[in-house]
Amino acid sequence: MQPAKDSYMFQMIRCELVDAVGAEFVNSGSADGLGHSIDYYWIPEMWHDRGNEPQRPDFVVHPGSTEEVAKVMKIANQYKIPVTPWGGGSGSQGGALPIYGGIILDMKRMNKVVEIDTRTLSVTCETGINAQHLEWAVEKAGYSTMHFPASIACATIGGFLAHRGTGVLSTKYGKIEDMVMSLEVVTPTGEIINTLPVPRHASGPDLTMLFLGSEGTLGVMTKVTLKIHPVPESRKFHAFLFPDMHTAMNAGAGLMHSRLQPCAIRLYDGPETARLIKRVLGIDREGAYLVFGFDGPEEIVDLQMERACEICRAAGPKEDLGGESGEAWWKNRYKFFYPPYMFHMPQAFGTLDTVATFSKIENVYWAMKKAVEENFPEATFIGHFSHWYDWGCMLYARFIFEKAPEDPAEAAALYNRVWDLAIRAAIREGGVINEHHGVGLKLGRLMKELYGPAMHVLEGLKAQLDPNNIMNPGKMGFKGV
Amino acid sequence: MNIDQFTEVIASCRFCFMCRHLSAVGQASCRESDTPRVRALIADSIRKHPEKLADADFIDTAYRSDLSGANRFHCDGYHDGKGYDEVGLQLALRRDIVEAGNAPEAVKTLADEFEAGASWQVSGSGDVLYFIDHYTAGTPAIAESFGRLAAKKGVAFRTITGGCIGKALGVLGFADRAEAAAKKFAKFVNGLGAKTLVVSNPAAYDALVNDFKSYGIVLNIKVMHSSEFLAGLKLDYRLNGGAVNYLESDFLKNYVKNYPYPKELLKQIGVECKPFGTNEEESYTAGEGAVVLPRLHPELVGMLAERVKELAEGPLVTASPYTRKVLGADILTLEEFAAKYAK
Numbered sequence: 028m029q030p031a032k033d034s035y036m037f038q039m040i041r042c043e044l045v046d047a048v049g050a051e052f053v054n055s056g057s058a059d060g061l062g063h064s065i066d067y068y069w070i071p072e073m074w075h076d077r078g079n080e081p082q083r084p085d086f087v088v089h090p091g092s093t094e095e096v097a098k099v100m101k102i103a104n105q106y107k108i109p110v111t112p113w114g115g116g117s118g119s120q121g122g123a124l125p126i127y128g129g130i131i132l133d134m135k136r137m138n139k140v141v142e143i144d145t146r147t148l149s150v151t152c153e154t155g156i157n158a159q160h161l162e163w164a165v166e167k168a169g170y171s172t173m174h175f176p177a178s179i180a181c182a183t184i185g186g187f188l189a190h191r192g193t194g195v196l197s198t199k200y201g202k203i204e205d206m207v208m209s210l211e212v213v214t215p216t217g218e219i220i221n222t223l224p225v226p227r228h229a230s231g232p233d234l235t236m237l238f239l240g241s242e243g244t245l246g247v248m249t250k251v252t253l254k255i256h257p258v259p260e261s262r263k264f265h266a267f268l269f270p271d272m273h274t275a276m277n278a279g280a281g282l283m284h285s286r287l288q289p290c291a292i293r294l295y296d297g298p299e300t301a302r303l304i305k306r307v308l309g310i311d312r313e314g315a316y317l318v319f320g321f322d323g324p325e326e327i328v329d330l331q332m333e334r335a336c337e338i339c340r341a342a343g344p345k346e347d348l349g350g351e352s353g354e355a356w357w358k359n360r361y362k363f364f365y366p367p368y369m370f371h372m373p374q375a376f377g378t379l380d381t382v383a384t385f386s387k388i389e390n391v392y393w394a395m396k397k398a399v400e401e402n403f404p405e406a407t408f409i410g411h412f413s414h415w416y417d418w419g420c421m422l423y424a425r426f427i428f429e430k431a432p433e434d435p436a437e438a439a440a441l442y443n444r445v446w447d448l449a450i451r452a453a454i455r456e457g458g459v460i461n462e463h464h465g466v467g468l469k470l471g472r473l474m475k476e477l478y479g480p481a482m483h484v485l486e487g488l489k490a491q492l493d494p495n496n497i498m499n500p501g502k503m504g505f506k507g508v
Numbered sequence: 509m510n511i512d513q514f515t516e517v518i519a520s521c522r523f524c525f526m527c528r529h530l531s532a533v534g535q536a537s538c539r540e541s542d543t544p545r546v547r548a549l550i551a552d553s554i555r556k557h558p559e560k561l562a563d564a565d566f567i568d569t570a571y572r573s574d575l576s577g578a579n580r581f582h583c584d585g586y587h588d589g590k591g592y593d594e595v596g597l598q599l600a601l602r603r604d605i606v607e608a609g610n611a612p613e614a615v616k617t618l619a620d621e622f623e624a625g626a627s628w629q630v631s632g633s634g635d636v637l638y639f640i641d642h643y644t645a646g647t648p649a650i651a652e653s654f655g656r657l658a659a660k661k662g663v664a665f666r667t668i669t670g671g672c673i674g675k676a677l678g679v680l681g682f683a684d685r686a687e688a689a690a691k692k693f694a695k696f697v698n699g700l701g702a703k704t705l706v707v708s709n710p711a712a713y714d715a716l717v718n719d720f721k722s723y724g725i726v727l728n729i730k731v732m733h734s735s736e737f738l739a740g741l742k743l744d745y746r747l748n749g750g751a752v753n754y755l756e757s758d759f760l761k762n763y764v765k766n767y768p769y770p771k772e773l774l775k776q777i778g779v780e781c782k783p784f785g786t787n788e789e790e791s792y793t794a795g796e797g798a799v800v801l802p803r804l805h806p807e808l809v810g811m812l813a814e815r816v817k818e819l820a821e822g823p824l825v826t827a828s829p830y831t832r833k834v835l836g837a838d839i840l841t842l843e844e845f846a847a848k849y850a851k
């Protein structure tokens with residue numbers, strides 16, 4: 028239990044934090060408190076919308092260095108105060124919410140590019156850097172991170188590491204975990220450690236992967252070395268319309284089986300094609316919209332594109348929408364996420380993203396769709412498949428209620444019920460609870476169902492690394508305070 | 509409340525993160541509250557709980573904003589030029605704070621000072637008026653350079669010196685007093701019977717072309733930023749080739765929407781215009797949009813200026829006397845740069 032704000036102990040702790048990072052970097056004001064009480068998770072947004080106060084942190088602390096992070100962790104351990112790391116705050120799972128108050132460790136001051144190594148093709152940076160700023164800095168040096176998520180302008184690199192984020196070009200360049208070379212981490216007890224300098228080795232288990240996706244529950248990632256890439260000479264896109272999702276999925280799987288190495292594939296189901304592709308791209312057609320792209324030397328891109336189009340034409344498309352439609356999709360790829368194109372209050376909505384093998388992904392889709400539509404006939408279910416692997420792909424499904432109950436408790440109950448039913452349906456069919464947004468507060472209760480006895484392994488790691496359970500407690504299925 | 513006119517902006521911005529990478533104050537302070545999202549959340553909270561209009565931290569946050577138009581301009585790009593007006597929301601919130609009697613003492617004192625200074629003097633002769641506002645006067649070399657360049661083409665001009673034409677009062681949230689100052693200035697200028705009014709400070713330019721229009725004020729005179737006037741002189745320059753690091757003005761780029769003349773002038777001078785920093789979207793003006801930020805939050809302006817200096821690679825050129833003054837060394841205004849190389 029943290030000391031009350033009007034207690035002298037509150038001030039004692041504040042003084043220690045000020046000593047660690049400087050007075051101007053410890054804030055208990057109402058404006059920052061409000062900002063840190065709401066992330067991109069629908070529940071706190073709804074809570075605020077209904078005029079209620081979401082849980083606020085007691086202290087917002089802005090460390091400027093790894094050493095300062097370590098000092099803060101030692102203070103937090105001394106007094107057993109919860110610490111919740113915060114990057115851009117744009118996570119959709121409630122992972123950065125200070126649900127028990129305590130310290131928000133806002134990492135945005137740690138925003139330096141440390142080194143761009145043009146021999147290795149890597150960049151080392153502090154994790155509080157905004158992803159767009161990092162990309163701009165790398166581009167200025169003539170390279171690219173090739174990490175282009177819709178949240179590139181909102182999120183910090185640390186946020187992507189914490190939730191195993193992914194970008195539009197993941198099909199070729201990988202998710203963030205594929206881009207990481209090594210990490211610097213401050214453990215929950217305040218030790219500064221480094222993982223091995225290279226990502227491939229036979230020198231024991233992979234510590235880097237232990238922290239990636241840990242969502243601030245196992246430590247604070249303070250520095251990262253990421254791979255970077257030459258800016259490709261050419262990048263081209265092409266789109267087809269298929270009569271239905273299954274036919275389009277065959278084409279998409281065919282592209283991956285061909286090992287032509289597309290940089291992106293995105294397949295929209297019929298309802299999303301009708302709703303979003305029409306609204307954002309102005310293509311008013313019935314069917315399933317499939318777009319894909321290649322990048323690299325132009326003559327190779329042209330050859331890859333030619334072969335890919337042959338695969339799609341053989342799969343039975345309804346219409347070849349051509350390169351222009353594909354380029355329009357690439358140009359407008361972020362527009363989907365700006366208001367009013369993005370779903371917003373009074374709608375209740377969520378992204379039920381999951382991933383499965385090609386053998387199972389369509390069953391996952393239909394099971395989730397059935398779970399939503401049969402139990403909540405007032406809801407709409409739409410989806411697209413947006414990150415593709417040699418073995419399967421990611422389903423970015425969404426449910427939308429045009430209006431949620433006004434009563435916040437009823438609204439939360441409805442919302443959570445959708446998640447429970449849809450995610451359990453996905454797990455039953457071979458999916459997982461999430462692909463790139465993470466677990467956070469939203470899905471923690473389902474972790475034991477997903478992992479089964481293996482959850483004890485994760486809980487054991489958590490207990491060993493964080494004996495006082497101060498790191499982001501109550502998230503990812505780990506116990507609360 | 510004035511913010512009630514911005515309910516669509518509040519509803520859209522309060523949960524939107526898509527422009528935070530362009531929030532200059534947010535990047536300098538690293539505070540979550542110094543972003544458009546949280547500023548909209550604050551406005552939303554005040555609408556739901558009007559007593560929060562007196563919250564000292566909310567008020568302080570409202571006056572920490574650099575009122576940069578970069579975020580709005582970015583949003584325009586995704587909405588066919590009709591992005592959400594976050595700056596308008598912040599100005600409305602400041603008006604509500606003032607009208608509720610909650611303006612901080614420092615704000616009230618500044619407003620009184622600007623209102624008292626709303627009187628002007630004219631000297632010289634000619635059909636052209638050159639307005640030397642507070643920031644332009646702060647660097648005498650700007651007006652001197654302007655005079656030297658005009659003289660090369662034999663253009664006679666009168667200078668107007670003096671105080672606030674309403675911009676600073678408006679930015680502080682004193683709408684009525686801003687409008688009164690603007691009307692007073694308009695009457696004064698219209699009475700001079702000149703044909704052209706030239707200003708070096710982009711904030712003054714924005715006031716004259718945008719704010720005055722919103723007040724329904726008609727100026728019987730053509731208003732130009734000095735870059736347009738100097739480009740129109742078509743002088744010969746000694747420079748041929750090379751490049752300069754050009755710092756865009758927040759007002760000229762984001763409020764007036766890509767005012768072309770600063771770059772046209774640099775082209776005439778014969779230099780390539782290198783975009784500043786890592787991208788062309790951010791505002792690196794160190795708080796130009798908030799006009800009086802150095803008086804209210806000098807520590808923030810210091811942080812903003814430091815960030816610009818860290819990114820600077822060699823000497824800079826700016827269209828803004830404000831930015832020139834705040835950044836200090838190794839920076840010239842367009843007037844100074846042009847005068848340095850004019851034949």
